[in-house]
Amino acid sequence: MPELNEDQPANPNQFDIDVTSALVRYASALARQDVDWKKELQEAIESDSIAQLADRLAPIHADYVRLRAALMNASPEDREQIELNMNRWRKVPDDLGARHIRINVAAFELEVHDGDEIPLRMKVVVGDNKNKTPLFSSEMKYVVFSPYWNIPESILTKETLPKIRANPEYAIRQNLEVVRVSGKQVEVVDPEDVDWDKVGESDIQLRQRPGSRNSLGLVKFIFPNRHNVYLHDTPADNLFDRLTRNFSHGCIRVEKPEELARYVLRDQPDWTPERIRAAMHAGAEKHVSLKEALPVHIMYFTAWADAEGVLHLADDVYGYDTP
Numbered sequence: 502m503p504e505l506n507e508d509q510p511a512n513p514n515q516f517d518i519d520v521t522s523a524l525v526r527y528a529s530a531l532a533r534q535d536v537d538w539k540k541e542l543q544e545a546i547e548s549d550s551i552a553q554l555a556d557r558l559a560p561i562h563a564d565y566v567r568l569r570a571a572l573m574n575a576s577p578e579d580r581e582q583i584e585l586n587m588n589r590w591r592k593v594p595d596d597l598g599a600r601h602i603r604i605n606v607a608a609f610e611l612e613v614h615d616g617d618e619i620p621l622r623m624k625v626v627v628g629d630n631k632n633k634t635p636l637f638s639s640e641m642k643y644v645v646f647s648p649y650w651n652i653p654e655s656i657l658t659k660e661t662l663p664k665i666r667a668n669p670e671y672a673i674r675q676n677l678e679v680v681r682v683s684g685k686q687v688e689v690v691d692p693e694d695v696d697w698d699k700v701g702e703s704d705i706q707l708r709q710r711p712g713s714r715n716s717l718g719l720v721k722f723i724f725p726n727r728h729n730v731y732l733h734d735t736p737a738d739n740l741f742d743r744l745t746r747n748f749s750h751g752c753i754r755v756e757k758p759e760e761l762a763r764y765v766l767r768d769q770p771d772w773t774p775e776r777i778r779a780a781m782h783a784g785a786e787k788h789v790s791l792k793e794a795l796p797v798h799i800m801y802f803t804a805w806a807d808a809e810g811v812l813h814l815a816d817d818v819y820g821y822d823t824p
Contacts (some may be wrong), residue, residue, distance in 0.1 A: 565590040567806035586804040599797035607815045625753035626746045639724040640794035646780035646787045647711035680706040719781035724797045734758035749811040
């Protein structure tokens with residue numbers, strides 16, 4: 502914008518153009534993704550409320566507000582990371598759900614949000630850098646106690662079949678069932694009756710029986726999505742002791758599965774803590790629908806401020822902070 506001085510009288514028309522242009526750039530950079538910022542800008546000009554435009558266009562989430570406040574006192578080296586994460590909040594819908602589950606992949610953490618409260622928080626294990634956990638939103642619809650683990654084709658091809666071919670006893674040690682599917686007919690086959698050197702991945706399916714050694718642990722939480730990603734327990738509890746927890750094939754392992762099951766079934770009195778615990782150890786798969794679907798949001802934030810305004814920074818484990 503040109504500077505005004507005594508030697509160069511102001512051009513009112515050009516001044517208006519420059520100010521409007523600056524406002525357009527400012528509004529488009531600040532506005533939430535779902536906001537009609539052109540309409541908001543026009544209304545602000547007509548109602549002489551430009552001063553309030555920033556607050557009206559910015560994300561409404563408390564997390565964004567706290568992060569914006571933290572920016573004011575941040576060191577120069579942290580400002581870029583904070584601003585990048587503020588921009589991520591622009592893409593988040595205003596309504597995440599009065600009750601919802603939020604997973605921050607970069608922080609390896611899950612939070613249950615209930616209004617302004619966070620009744621449950623826990624560590625998680627997310628996908629490794631070859632199998633990044635995708636970022637998306639869905640709704641949890643049901644819980645599966647004592648689940649089978651149906652081994653995905655990619656894992657079956659690259660990992661499981663080579664191990665069985667090297668040592669057929671591997672299938673028995675891992676408590677695997679061999680399944681042949683023909684139309685609607687499902688046949689469970691004894692692993693010892695399979696010629697592993699000749700079988701192809703398209704001929705069979707493998708699943709791990711329910712139990713404490715199952716890779717999904719004792720319970721999984723399903724929110725249907727095209728990525729086939731879900732939350733689940735794990736027998737490898739030692740991984741939660743690590744600071745960096747990106748070890749999975751993409752699904753999300755949770756530190757406190759029983760507590761999470763209690764929360765998502767909190768409005769179903771028949772599912773007492775004792776019944777939940779029994780179902781987890783029953784060794785027989787059981788599906789339980791939620792009375793009300795629960796929104797689940799998988800996000801990626803490497804900077805956030807807590808309720809006390811303290812700034813937290815996480816490593817950019819997936820490299821998303823780098824253009």
